[in-house]
Amino acid sequence: MSTEIKDDLDARMLRTLRAVARQRGDDPATVALKPFVTHDLRRVVRSGLSRLKIAEEVREAVLSHVRGGIKGTYDCTIISAKSTTP
Numbered sequence: 086m087s088t089e090i091k092d093d094l095d096a097r098m099l100r101t102l103r104a105v106a107r108q109r110g111d112d113p114a115t116v117a118l119k120p121f122v123t124h125d126l127r128r129v130v131r132s133g134l135s136r137l138k139i140a141e142e143v144r145e146a147v148l149s150h151v152r153g154g155i156k157g158t159y160d161c162t163i164i165s166a167k168s169t170t171p
Contacts, residue, residue: 102116130147
C-alpha cells in the first residue's frame with residue numbers, strides 16, 4: 086500500500102476516533118491512533134471470521150488467498166447465488 090493511501094487511511098481513522106470520543110464526552114484532542122500496518126487489518130478480519138465460525142474456504146476467499154493443490158488448479162467454477170436458486 087502506498088504511503089499516500091496509508092496516510093489518508095490514518096487521517097480518516099483518527100478523525101473517526103475523535104468523533105467517537107466527542108460523542109462519549111471525552112476530549113478528542115487526547116485521542117491518538119496507535120501505529121499499525123495494513124496486515125493488521127487482515128489479521129483482525131481473519132480472527133473475527135473465525136470467531137463467527139465462518140467456513141475455512143470463505144475466510145481464505147475473503148482474504149484473497151489462492152486455493153492450492155488440485156482444487157486450486159482444476160476447480161475454477163464460480164457459482165453465483167442466482168444460478169443456485171430455482
